[in-house]
Amino acid sequence: xxxxxxxxxxxxxxxxxxxxxxxxxxxxxxxxxxxxxxxxxxxxxxxxxxxxxxxxxxxxxxxxxxxxxxxxxxxxxxxxxxxxxxxxxxxxxxxxxxxxxxxxxxxxxxxxxxxxxxxxxxxxxxxxxxxxxxxxxxxxxxxxxxxxxxxxxxxxxxxxxxxxxxxxxxxxxxxxxxxxxxxxxxxxxxxxxxxxxxxxxxxxxxxxxxxxxxxxxxxxxxxxxxxxxxxxxxxxxxxxxxxxxxxxxxxxxxxxxxxxxxxxxxxxxxxxxxxxxxxxxxxxxxxxxxxxxxxxxxxxxxxxxxxxxxxxxxxxxxxxxxxxxxxxxxxxxxxxxxxxxxxxxxxxxxxxxxxxxxxxxxxx
Amino acid sequence: xxxxxxxxxxxxxxxxxxxxxxxxxxxxxxxxxxxxxxxxxxxxxxxxxxxxxxxxxxxxxxxxxxxxxxxxxxxxxxxxxxxxxxxxxxxxxxxxxxxxxxxxxxxxxxxxxxxxxxxxxxxxxxxxxxxxxxxxxxxxxxxxxxxxxxxxxxxxxxxxxxxxxxxxxxxxxxxxxxxxxxxxxxxxxxxxxxxxxxxxxxxxxxxxxxxxxxxxxxxxxxxxxxxxxxxxxxxxxxxxxxxxxxxxxxxxxxxxxxxxxxxxxxxxxxxxxxxxxxxxxxxxxxxxxxxxxxxxxxxxxxxxxxxxxxxxxxxxxxxxxxxxxxxxxxxxxxxxxxxxxxxxxxxxxxxxxxxxxxxxxxxxx
Numbered sequence: 001x002x003x004x005x006x007x008x009x010x011x012x013x014x015x016x017x018x019x020x021x022x023x024x025x026x027x028x029x030x031x032x033x034x035x036x037x038x039x040x041x042x043x044x045x046x047x048x049x050x051x052x053x054x055x056x057x058x059x060x061x062x063x064x065x066x067x068x069x070x071x072x073x074x075x076x077x078x079x080x081x082x083x084x085x086x087x088x089x090x091x092x093x094x095x096x097x098x099x100x101x102x103x104x105x106x107x108x109x110x111x112x113x114x115x116x117x118x119x120x121x122x123x124x125x126x127x128x129x130x131x132x133x134x135x136x137x138x139x140x141x142x143x144x145x146x147x148x149x150x151x152x153x154x155x156x157x158x159x160x161x162x163x164x165x166x167x168x169x170x171x172x173x174x175x176x177x178x179x180x181x182x183x184x185x186x187x188x189x190x191x192x193x194x195x196x197x198x199x200x201x202x203x204x205x206x207x208x209x210x211x212x213x214x215x216x217x218x219x220x221x222x223x224x225x226x227x228x229x230x231x232x233x234x235x236x237x238x239x240x241x242x243x244x245x246x247x248x249x250x251x252x253x254x255x256x257x258x259x260x261x262x263x264x265x266x267x268x269x270x271x272x273x274x275x276x277x278x279x280x281x282x283x284x285x286x287x288x289x290x291x292x293x294x295x296x297x298x299x300x301x302x303x304x305x306x307x308x309x310x311x312x313x314x315x316x317x318x319x320x321x322x323x324x325x326x327x328x329x330x331x332x333x334x335x336x337x338x339x340x341x342x343x344x345x346x347x348x349x350x351x352x353x354x355x356x357x358x359x360x361x362x363x364x
Numbered sequence: 365x366x367x368x369x370x371x372x373x374x375x376x377x378x379x380x381x382x383x384x385x386x387x388x389x390x391x392x393x394x395x396x397x398x399x400x401x402x403x404x405x406x407x408x409x410x411x412x413x414x415x416x417x418x419x420x421x422x423x424x425x426x427x428x429x430x431x432x433x434x435x436x437x438x439x440x441x442x443x444x445x446x447x448x449x450x451x452x453x454x455x456x457x458x459x460x461x462x463x464x465x466x467x468x469x470x471x472x473x474x475x476x477x478x479x480x481x482x483x484x485x486x487x488x489x490x491x492x493x494x495x496x497x498x499x500x501x502x503x504x505x506x507x508x509x510x511x512x513x514x515x516x517x518x519x520x521x522x523x524x525x526x527x528x529x530x531x532x533x534x535x536x537x538x539x540x541x542x543x544x545x546x547x548x549x550x551x552x553x554x555x556x557x558x559x560x561x562x563x564x565x566x567x568x569x570x571x572x573x574x575x576x577x578x579x580x581x582x583x584x585x586x587x588x589x590x591x592x593x594x595x596x597x598x599x600x601x602x603x604x605x606x607x608x609x610x611x612x613x614x615x616x617x618x619x620x621x622x623x624x625x626x627x628x629x630x631x632x633x634x635x636x637x638x639x640x641x642x643x644x645x646x647x648x649x650x651x652x653x654x655x656x657x658x659x660x661x662x663x664x665x666x667x668x669x670x671x672x673x674x675x676x677x678x679x680x681x682x683x684x685x686x687x688x689x690x691x692x693x694x695x696x697x698x699x700x701x702x703x704x705x706x707x708x709x710x711x712x713x714x715x716x717x718x719x720x721x722x723x724x725x726x727x728x729x
Contacts, residue, residue, distance in 0.1 A: 006543055026592045027575050034578040038570050104714075107691035112668065117588070117596065118675035121607045124683035126598065128525030129514070136598055136605050136677045138588050139524045140513035141568040150535040155713040157542035158392055162367040162717065164549060171716040178694050178712035183531040185380075185709070187680060189420040190413040192707035197680045203502060203511075203523050207412035211502055213511070213520055220521065222506035227406030230498070252412070289487075289500040291507040293521060296572035297582060299509055304492035310563055311577070323577035325570055328563040329540040332470075332556035334547045 002153040003068070004042035005327050005336035011352065012040060012343065013059065016047040016364040019345040032318035037342040038325070041314050045343035046352050048363050050081045055363040059083065060091045061356055068096045068156055075101055075111040085171050095169045096159040100152050104175030116142040116176070123180035128187060130200040137200070144176040151179050209255040210234070210263050213293060214271040220293035221271060221279050231255070233286030238270045316341025366393025366718050371545070374399055374448060375429075376468070377458030378407040380501075380527055381561055382485045383425040384534030385541070386456055390428055391711045391720055394454070398426050398727070399445065401462045402435040415703055423700045424708045426727035436465045449473060453554075454481045454541055470556045480554040481544040485537050489560035499561060504529040508565030513572055516587035533564040594640045595619070595651055598677065604660040605677035608651075608667060613637055618670035623654045623663075696722035 004010040014020050025035045049055040063069060069088060071078050078084045078099075085097045099105055102114035120126045120138045130137035152174045159170035186207065190196040198206055203222070205211040211224045225234045228251075235243045243266075249255050255263065271279055276292045283290035292298070300311055300323065312326035319341065327336040349360055371394040375386040378400060390396040400407060409431075411421040434441045445466065449455060460468045470482045484490055487499020488507070502523045505511040510529075515522040540557035548554055566573070575581045588597040588607070596609045610619045613636050620629040628634050628650060633643045640647055655663050660676045667674030678686070684707070689695065696710035710722045 002539060027571075027579055027581075029578050034574040035570070038574060103688055104692055107688045109688045113671060113673045114675065115596075115609045115611060115673055117590075117598075117607045117609055118673050121598070121605075121675045121677045122683075122686070122688075124678050124680060125524065125526055126605075126607070126677050127679050127683070130522055130525075131519075135588070135600065137515055137522055138598065138607075139510075139528070140515070140585050141510055141571075143524065143528060143568060146568040147532065147535070150532065150539060151713055154388065154535060154539050154542060155715050157539065157546060158367045158713065158715050158718070160546060161542065162715070164546075165365075165367075168717075173714040174712065175692060177688060178692050181683065181689055181694055182709045182712045183526055183528065184683070185424070185527055185531070186413055186421060187526065188684070188707060188709055189424055191680050191684055193415045193420045193703075194413060196413070198525075199679070200525050203520070205502070211500075213502070213506070213523070215520075220506075220512070222502045222511060222523075224500035224502050226500050229406060284497050287498050289498040289503040291497075291503045293506040293512045294509045295512050295582070296509055296569070296576040299566060300573065300577055304488070304494045305566075307492040308489055308560075308563065310566055311573070319578075322574070325567045325573060328559065328567050329536050329543075330558040331540055331544060331547075332558075333551075333553065334544065334555060 001039055001041065002150070002329075003156070005338060006331075006334070007336075008068075010043040011062065011348070012043050012045045014045055014047050014345060016049055016346070019045075019047070023345065029319055029322075032316070034319060034322055034324075037314070037316040037319045037322050040342035041316070041324070041338045042340055043343055044348040044352070045346055046349050047346040050083065052363060054358065056082060058353075058356060058358050058363055060088075062352075063088050063091045063095060066092065066095065067160065068098060070098045070100070070152070070156075072100050074113070075105050089169045093169050094163060094167060096156055096163065096172065097169065098152055098156050098159075098172040098174070100148055100174045100176070102176050104178060105173045114176075116144045119144040119176045119180060123177055124184055124187065125180055128184075128198060128200050131202045132200060144180050147183065148174050148176040148179040204256075204259065206256065208252040209259040210267055212264065212267070214268055216271045216274055216276045216279055218276045221276055222291055222293055223267070223283060224289045225255070226289070227252070230288050233288045234283070237282050237286045237288060238266070240266065312338060314338050314341045317344040317347060318342070367715070368392045368394040371395070371454060372452045373397070373454035373456065374452050375456045376463065377456045377485055378404065378462060379458045379485065380408070380411075380425070380530035381534040381537065382456045382458050383408050384531050385483070385485065385537040386429070387425055387427070388535070388538045388711070388713075389454065389541070392713075392715075392718065396429045397448065398429050398431045399448075400431065400433045402433045404462060418700075418703065420706065423698055423703070423726050427698050427708070427724040428727070430728045434463070436463045442466055446476060449480065450477050452477065452480060453545070454483065456483045456485060456537070458485050474554070478553055479548060481541050481548065481557060482554065483537050483541050483557040483559075485533060485559055485561075487561050489563060490558055494562075501527050501529055504561040504565055508562045509569045509572065510565045513569055513585045515585050517584045521585060529561045529565045532568070533559055533561040536564050592641075593637060594644050595647060597648075599652055599655045601655050601658055601660045601663055606655065606660045606663045606674055607677065608663075608672065608674045610672060615672050619667075619672045622666040622670040622672060623651065625650060625654055693719070693722050696720075696724060698724045698726060700726040
């Protein structure tokens with residue numbers, strides 16, 4: 001999607017009949033997946049049976065003209081189809097061959113089936129998310145898919161930059177497990193540097209306090225005080241300058257230690273009698289990070305996001321017009337754009353087959 | 365040779381997201397100089413966790429980078445900075461107020477160096493009414509809808525327990541920079557890249573957005589379940605937690621066999637996902653009963669032998685001793701004088717010919 005947003009011609013190769021699995025993922029409108037329409041905006045779709053010799057021939061011709069091939073099969077599947085890296089290099093010695101899978105192209109777990117949930121569990125992030133005494137919680141978002149996708153797009157650009165210098169084909173291998181592990185930062189540092197084993201701890205932070213979510217009269221607010229300047233602003237905001245002189249709260253470490261026993265209730269009481277708008281405004285005025293806990297409805301009609309085009313509306317063949325998250329990477333001279341909606345299954349068969357001189361019934 | 369060997373980058377952001385982006389550039393060969401404002405407290409240099417009073421976070425995020433300090437009111441310092449800007453290919457900027465007195469707006473920078481890729485990273489973005497609002501990880505997760513969609517319905521929503529927004533936004537900024545560099549090799553001119561942490565997170569929360577915009581429906585956070593698939597979740601065993609997912613009907617029978625739930629296997633109340641969703645509660649109870657007296661490892665073994673996706677919930681101890689991560693060279697090490705060597709996550713981007721050794725040096729003064 002990133003490549004398509006920024007101008008690449010992306011041709012999706014789908015299985016005849018059923019197509020990409022993601023076409024069956026909810027939500028649906030008029031029988032078509034809105035989820036698919038988001039992830040596949042701006043792309044073309046052709047249906048090809050890779051086990052059919054003519055179909056494979058067409059794929060190799062397409063590879064010959066392509067810069068990048070992305071694949072997400074279990075490790076080894078593409079080789080079995082005769083479409084592995086070594087084989088595609090013969091068709092195009094400048095190809096960037098990019099693989100993405102749950103565990104990567106090697107290692108004891110390669111090829112094992114897994115979903116985002118399993119990978120969140122094995123990467124440590126589930127252990128770090130949830131209430132201290134409660135069950136581990138998975139992020140409500142498919143964070144492994146999103147992180148590995150952005151790493152894949154970055155790695156493809158690096159490979160394209162390298163190719164411009166060397167003229168050589170390049171292989172990229174990204175695993176979802178590696179991708180999630182790579183963002184564990186502080187928890188890994190504390191483990192290896194200080195022997196501290198982190199565990200989930202609700203909405204609080206192991207390193208600074210107060211950091212939490214509070215109930216206001218009109219909804220939840222998230223608040224974070226990460227340094228002494230913000231601590232100062234925080235005390236001003238709630239009218240408790242006396243806390244600045246309290247030696248049990250005069251650095252982050254002490255505030256973390258003494259949060260549950262005192263600070264938490266002070267803030268809870270302050271929040272409980274005020275509206276969301278009021279507290280967010282008051283804390284922000286004193287440069288203290290604070291926001292409403294938003295939901296999708298708060299966001300799509302939000303004037304701030306209207307100005308930033310955070311959401312865009314795209315017309316899809318199968319779905320009609322859909323409002324979806326837009327292009328969050330904003331470039332000045334070469335901005336991204338979405339010129340068409342997601343393709344219907346095989347929508348571009350005739351266009352591409354004609355271009356390469358194939359008949360539709362030869363390749364399915 | 366690495367792909368970015370010719371690239372010189374400045375990081376003036378002094379933020380996690382900006383530094384995470386700069387880390388990608390330096391891992392792939394760019395020469396990165398971290399520019400600090402003199403006298404600033406609470407930057408990456410003082411960022412937790414600490415060891416012997418020194419920031420491990422700084423050692424990690426700025427591994428191998430050169431670090432300099434600039435006094436925003438010292439003429440010689442300003443001239444030195446402007447000279448660096450003139451020689452650089454990339455510059456990462458966060459809160460421009462850190463360098464109050466120096467004009468760091470894109471328009472001014474472009475006049476100094478028309479080939480520079482100027483990358484702006486902020487919490488809420490440079491436009492819109494929230495521009496300039498103070499931000500932090502939990503606040504970005506809240507403002508993007510990510511936090512509100514994580515946790516169990518009826519409970520207080522919960523944050524993702526890592527710096528997801530900072531790292532994701534850092535990667536998006538880096539992608540913008542790489543695309544602008546690719547574009548520059550054709551046009552000869554630089555560009556401006558702008559990324560906000562909140563926008564970056566909103567992209568990952570597509571499900572509730574699409575339900576809302578496409579169907580006018582509000583869907584709630586669903587704990588560890590998936591509102592559309594069952595069984596799919598995290599279960600308590602005798603000695604820990606496991607996740608199991610039956611994402612297609614063809615996995616239902618192997619799943620029942622693996623757990624010894626033969627009595628459910630052919631029961632029409634459960635044979636397809638739609639019927640299972642209708643009888644979710646009874647099914648969840650049956651599964652919980654079937655796993656609670658077994659060990660987590662035993663459940664995972666049984667599931668895997670039936671090709672049903674399952675995994676143990678790894679603790680930090682487990683995560684730091686994963687054979688798979690070890691095989692993939694994901695445990696990198698950093699040597700810091702006086703502090704010794706410690707483990708940090710390696711870069712997960714495997715690009716043939718540029719595989720990273722995983723041994724890094726400390727930041728240089």
